[in-house]
Amino acid sequence: MERIPILKMGRYLLVSIQVDMDDRTALALQDDLTAQIVKHRAKGVLVDISSLDVVDSFIGRMLANTAAMARVLDAETVVVGMQPSVAITLVELGLSLKGVRSALNIERGMELLQSVARDTEAETADAADEE
Amino acid sequence: MAESRNDALLQVLRDNEQEILRGWLQLQERDLSLRNNLLRSGELEQQSRDFLAALRGALSAGDTDILTSEAWAPVRELMTSIARSRARQGFTPTETATFVFSLKQPLFTALRAHASGDDLAEQIWSSTLLLDSLGLLVTETYQKGREEVIARQQQELLELSTPVVQLWAGVLALPLIGTLDSARTQVVMESLLQAIVDTGSAIAIIDITGVPVVDTLVAQHLLKTVAAARLMGADCIISGIRPQIAQTIVHLGVEINDVITKATLADAFSIALQRLGLAVVRRTAKAV
The missing domain is CATH 3.30.750.24 (STAS domain)
Structure with missing residues (x-):
């Protein structure tokens, strides 16, 4: 079975999905990713799906679930590079991936993650000040 | 019996082709006098001549099944192409159907010279049937041609109306x-x-x-x-x-x-x- 590589970049994890995902690959990715977030204490996850042409409802739900799991572990998920056809399919399937942030490309996704991280840091600092 | 009737029609067509063609063209030109700008001169004559030739060919094969038989295929093709081109050029359905129906008068005149009495009535009846089904074919094809034009316009409208x-x-x-x-x-x-x-x-x-x-x-x-x-x-x-x-x-x-x-x-x-x-x-x- 193919495994999808998870790369660490500073405080963020980069997942680039280059192959057509089947259900088992998707579940394995979920396992690996949650393990890696905990191991590296990652603050954010970038999922690049620009080379994914086809999605079904399972993969769509898997993306949403992964994002929810990452949030539980205090990491933001940004999906980047979704193809128009994939976006249309997901909307037609009724999966609007609420709670998943998205960006046009890796660069924008990284900026988004950093700005989110800054916001949370500022909030934490505020909370600390009040105390 | 049907074959012999068509044989008579074929005979008349063969003998009086020039005459029928002339009479037919005159009638068509009268009906289409306002449409001279749509058809090139000579185009109508060419179409009429081709049609008579194809009709003769089909009649000589002796088959009477106009809509499906092999022998009538050239006639059907010709009618289809004429009807389609007219639909695109903006002719009305009447003007398109006139192409076939105006053949009746010169043809019947020629038939009258050829036969009389019951024979004549029978021949006129059989050729009326023939020309009517051809007329319907033309009208139907014309309609299809128009529908194609409409579908294409819809498609164009669809693409035009969504500029980003x-x-x-x-x-x-x-x-x-x-x-x-x-x-x-x-x-x-x-x-x-x-x-x-x-x-x-x-x-x-x-x-x-x-x-x-x-x-x-x-x-x-x-x-x-x-x-x-x-x-x-x-x-x-x-x-x-x-x-x-x-x-x-x-x-x-x-x-x-x-x-x-x-x-x-x-x-x-x-x-x-x-x-x-x-x-x-x-x-x-x-x-x-």
């Missing part, structure tokens, strides 16, 4: 004009999403000033487009909401709370610039 324009680097606008149905929404969605990828835009403004009616279906289509753009990482702003439409949306209970809406395109554009960290400023003090 770039207002600024990173800001797209999609001015929608006309009613949104499922087919158009699909085209709109695809062209907008493709434009987002091509230009790398983070903000898209959908302007619905030109959409006459917004019902639940149209609203749903709009929200789908917005959701798809959001999935790709672009934010959508809906602008150009007329007072009437704002009322309708609320009365219908459509949930568009997640979407930024603005009354005018200008407002939407200024929000877009703000998001990108840009501002429009006056370069010099206004001279009063």
